Amino acid sequence: MSKSTAEKQVPIKEGMIKLPASPKEQPSLLGSKCRSCGETYFIRRSRCEQCQSGDLEHIELSRRGKLYSYSIMYYPAPPPYKPSDPFVPYGLGWIELPEGLAVLSHLTENDPDKLRVGMEMELILDELEKDEMGNKVMYYKFRPVK
Ligand SMILES: [Zn+2]
Numbered sequence: 697m698s699k700s701t702a703e704k705q706v707p708i709k710e711g712m713i714k715l716p717a718s719p720k721e722q723p724s725l726l727g728s729k730c731r732s733c734g735e736t737y738f739i740r741r742s743r744c745e746q747c748q749s750g751d752l753e754h755i756e757l758s759r760r761g762k763l764y765s766y767s768i769m770y771y772p773a774p775p776p777y778k779p780s781d782p783f784v785p786y787g788l789g790w791i792e793l794p795e796g797l798a799v800l801s802h803l804t805e806n807d808p809d810k811l812r813v814g815m816e817m818e819l820i821l822d823e824l825e826k827d828e829m830g831n832k833v834m835y836y837k838f839r840p841v842k
Pocket of ligand 1: 730731732733734735744745746747748749
């Protein structure tokens with residue numbers, strides 16, 4: 697990991713993740729909040745689905761939330777996720793955030809005995825792959841708070 701500062705990290709998708717600018721900073725998920733009706737969204741957008749308003753503000757979502765529901769997946773996720781080789785089952789869950797929305801996320805934990813609905817989860821970033829420029833393509837996961 698000592699080389700990691702020299703390699704640039706890029707988000708898997710624009711407007712989805714705020715990468716930490718330094719190792720001391722924490723990542724966060726990006727979203728939008730409608731100034732007209734108050735609806736919040738994960739991933740930045742320019743129009744509200746609820747009221748069609750174009751008056752949205754950019755927000756950073758909470759790094760912690762509660763596990764709302766989950767499953768353990770025994771087959772590979774569709775692209776752009778790259779399955780591990782050999783494939784290892786993984787957890788997939790909905791994380792309920794204090795902003796009043798739920799985010800679908802890969803989980804670090806794939807043992808159902810270690811997951812339970814309502815447990816506190818926190819955001820981490822993981823490297824998906826290297827792009828053609830050698831950048832680390834980062835995406836998000838949630839892990840149980842110890
Ligand atoms: Zn709205």
